[in-house]
Amino acid sequence: MQLKHKIVALGILPLILAVAIISALVISQNQRLGEQQAQLIEDSILASKRAELKNYVEMAMSSLAPLYKSGRDDEHTKQQVLNELAKLSFGINGYFFVYDHNGRSLMHPRQADLVGRDLWNMTDPHGLLVIQALLKSAQSGDGFQPYAWEKPSTGQVTDKLAYVVMLDRWGWMLGTGIYLEDVEHATHQAREEVARGIHTTMLAIGIVALIAVLLVFACGLTLNASEHRLADKKLQGLTQRIVSLQEEERSRLSRELHDGISQVLVSIKFQFELAGLELEAQSGKGPDILRQGIDRLADAIGEVRSISHDLRPSLLDTLGLAAAIAQLVTEFEARSGLTVHYQNNLGDFQLVEGAPVAMFRILQEALTNIERHAQAKNVYIDLEGDSVHVKLSVCDDGVGFKINRLESIQGGIGLSNIRERVDHFDGQFSLTSVPGRSELSVTLPTPPP
Structure with a gap:
């Protein structure tokens, strides 16, 4: 049904x-x-x-x-x-x-x-x-x-x-x-009058009940139609957002490939060609140019690994959520210059299938927003778990923001998508922000024993 x-x-x-x-x-x-x-x-x-x-x-x-x-x-x-x-x-x-x-x-x-x-x-x-x-x-x-x-x-x-x-x-x-x-x-007549009264009362109750059922049914149909329209509208919005996110991701990958790997590979190509010409001319510069090209090739390999890591961190599949977050924190601290205080109390507790990726993406979005908008100096990340749930808390000492305007911030999955990820796993999500302290907290359940 x-x-x-x-x-x-x-x-x-x-x-x-x-x-x-x-x-x-x-x-x-x-x-x-x-x-x-x-x-x-x-x-x-x-x-x-x-x-x-x-x-x-x-x-x-x-x-x-x-x-x-x-x-x-x-x-x-x-x-x-x-x-x-x-x-x-x-x-x-x-x-x-x-x-x-x-x-x-x-x-x-x-x-x-x-x-x-x-x-x-x-x-x-x-x-x-x-x-x-x-x-x-x-x-x-x-x-x-x-x-x-x-x-x-x-x-x-x-x-x-x-x-x-x-x-x-x-x-x-x-x-x-x-x-x-x-x-x-006389008594038979009295009983017949009672029977007629019962029949009349039951008829009235039946009519009232029928009207009430029809009203409930009509309200149900109206509510159903309204819910259908609302669901269709949400589905259209979700579909459009998915398409937009796909296009944004493709554009980001295109820029990174064009501005990063493509230019490095073109530079390597020129250096290998130049090294070939120098070697044909038996010039002493050929080996040096070849070594420079090899170094540039190593940079290209690093760039490919970086893009692959952004798409799907391999540590999630090999060492788990805590190790992947530790690597993300290290890279973020080196890139942003902020001081990150990371505490891992997860222990041996595991999340349900798919939840570690969701938790990792939520932390990525939170750190990206802190780097771009918070003007913070310190970031505090706590990861803890027990037999019931795993909790991730991200706090910074930045300028704060208005929560209802967070959706207008570009370049991330957005507050609504974070909530959708959390709701998908029947978790809990909270967000507070005042000048000097902003905190995002996400709790996801652990699988039953």
Whole structure:
């Protein structure tokens, strides 16, 4: 994967992950709140139903109170009470029922086939012993009991809530119930509203996330295009600088070859020709002229070696960085007349491949700038190393300079190229300058053991 794609991915993936986490939290929170809301609605409706059932039973007790409190316990009085209760109803499915303490049905206005039957062991679809549960609830004084029962208007078995009381003197259980379909409908509707709310919220989050992803993607494309243009511009500048440096190096070599070796070789040619003529004439000057030509040839050989050394010091390959720097310091001190204080504490530590050449070229550039511009008297060079890095420090006591103008100094690889060399090896570079002290410091890593 290319770097630009990685950058876009690193921008989009955390956003998608954050949106997914937020969505999960929103869904969980909405579901929890929806369940709480549905439970509150159910509890509220059931509380209302309980109060309603209690009122219905109290109303029935009021209607039978004259007969029940009369003190008569004969069968005729009991039948009158049952007849009065059978007439009472509310709504389509609201009625009263009566059972004795043994579970026998005494009155059921909507299911006459149950009257007189022993229903003690009758269970609902959930396995609940309905009559026993009703009697237990009535005897405990709570009175409320949920169970499943056939709804008269539809013939379907559905959940029901009953409220029952005991007529202790007669051993009867009187009660009524309300079917809970409306409670189920209300809670189901509440849950559907929560589901719709979650769907709407998720749709909104999805739209916002899509817009955000598109914005990140568009910004990534814009940044990518801008980086491409900047990279192309830098590449063009680097290419032009490389071409310029090549031309400068070629021009320098051309001048050195023309002004140095070429003229020496021409002079040697003339001297050898002159020596040949003198020898043909059997003149005594021939051997002297020949010796002068040989001396000039030695100078030419020295010039070739000097140019070769400038291009690539052989000591770097044979004896290493410290020896090459020592030779460079000696030549610089002889050429410039400056006093150079060189300390070598490198030891046996080695640099990564290619780094010694970079360090040598950086020192060459630093010494060239000191010679041309610093007006210094002393130069201090420290080379030290350990198991982590090798550090080269170059300091002079010259007039100093403005660092941001160093790039305008001609004839060297320049500050930007020094930094590029250092960055190439993941090293560190620092440069400070004040009147009386300028210091360049370069640190390059050593290879791992």
